[in-house]
Amino acid sequence: MPTDIPIAHVDIRPEDVEAVGRVLASGSLRQGKVVAEFEEAVAERVGAEHAVAVSSGTAALHLAYLALFEPGDEVIVPAFTFVATASMVMAAGARPILADIDPKTLTINVDHVRSLVTERTRGIAGVHLFGNACAIDELTNLAREAELTIVWDAAQALGTEYNGKDIGCLDRAVCYSFYPTKNITTGEGGMIVTPDGALAEKLCLLRSQGAERKYLHTVLGFNYRLTDFQAALGISQLARLNDYLAQRRRNASALSESLGRITWLACPTTLPGVRHSYNQYAIVLSEHVDHGVRDQVAERLRDAGVETAVHYPRPLHHQPFMAQERADLSVSQRVSERVLCLPIHPGIDDSAALRLAETAYETLSAIKL
Numbered sequence: 001m002p003t004d005i006p007i008a009h010v011d012i013r014p015e016d017v018e019a020v021g022r023v024l025a026s027g028s029l030r031q032g033k034v035v036a037e038f039e040e041a042v043a044e045r046v047g048a049e050h051a052v053a054v055s056s057g058t059a060a061l062h063l064a065y066l067a068l069f070e071p072g073d074e075v076i077v078p079a080f081t082f083v084a085t086a087s088m089v090m091a092a093g094a095r096p097i098l099a100d101i102d103p104k105t106l107t108i109n110v111d112h113v114r115s116l117v118t119e120r121t122r123g124i125a126g127v128h129l130f131g132n133a134c135a136i137d138e139l140t141n142l143a144r145e146a147e148l149t150i151v152w153d154a155a156q157a158l159g160t161e162y163n164g165k166d167i168g169c170l171d172r173a174v175c176y177s178f179y180p181t182k183n184i185t186t187g188e189g190g191m192i193v194t195p196d197g198a199l200a201e202k203l204c205l206l207r208s209q210g211a212e213r214k215y216l217h218t219v220l221g222f223n224y225r226l227t228d229f230q231a232a233l234g235i236s237q238l239a240r241l242n243d244y245l246a247q248r249r250r251n252a253s254a255l256s257e258s259l260g261r262i263t264w265l266a267c268p269t270t271l272p273g274v275r276h277s278y279n280q281y282a283i284v285l286s287e288h289v290d291h292g293v294r295d296q297v298a299e300r301l302r303d304a305g306v307e308t309a310v311h312y313p314r315p316l317h318h319q320p321f322m323a324q325e326r327a328d329l330s331v332s333q334r335v336s337e338r339v340l341c342l343p344i345h346p347g348i349d350d351s352a353a354l355r356l357a358e359t360a361y362e363t364l365s366a367i368k369l
Ligand SMILES: Cc1ncc(COP(=O)(O)O)c(C=O)c1O
Pocket: 056, 057, 058, 059, 061, 081, 082, 084, 085, 127, 129, 153, 155, 156, 177, 178, 179, 188, 189, 190
């Protein structure tokens, strides 16, 4: 039986400390050439033309929405996602319109998106939730037909691939987070990557007080800059991304092999061509099971030394700041009542993953429904 397996783990190695220390010792504590190197490294890694580093994934979404949409525009976002996917649409003066999710992939339901398009719709937020790519081709086709712009929320999806290509090479803006639970970390931090040079220029302006040059502010902007020492950590972590992804994927295989035998829950499912990066490993209890069983599962796993987390316990239409009655978001509602995330991070090595998978199977199969 495993000893304590936490839900998240931050992997800071001596080379990370050294890289950050070198920048600190240089006295350059602001955005400078190390941030530019980090942008270049991420752009190269994901196959994007341009990259703009910012202070968080939330800031990345805020700037992408601001740069691409006008006040009053409607942007369709999934109801089951982290709050910032929708709240930053509002912060940009646009209107988030909530769409339901697909019960298998837990990502936005494209048919529902199509039914929500109006003459005011200008965009879609395609969220690669938990590191699982959403229906990229279908969304792209719909966006082309209806002349919409897609902002991809890849906060949890650094390293996810679709048809052999990194999801970071997609049009028109792909937003990442480097928060400590993400696939690599800079502490707080984020990035927008894009094939569009003019958009990248606009994002750079917005990130730094809207200043074209010192004290000449051509647009209303912010201070959303990343610092050189955060970027140094990012560069150092990025060098290990392949190892991290490989471990996450092996851990997911071990869990799915065991938990796939339990009939009353669903393990993560991908669309054809998707290579999941497993930032989170989310199981969903089947709809025939009382949703109270989730607490029982979490409790029993905790007793067995396995920490779990609920991402996310409320769909966005039940968040007080944007509460609305929506009978058509039933999958988001059901999943938020039945989802449970298990540890999957690369701090779990192969032998710990096997023990985790066995413990999870034994614990869950002992539950009498
Ligand atoms: C899907 C999604 N979007 C956006 C964000 C926001 O990123 P950050 O926490 O870096 O602001 C997160 C962070 O958890 C996220 O999971």
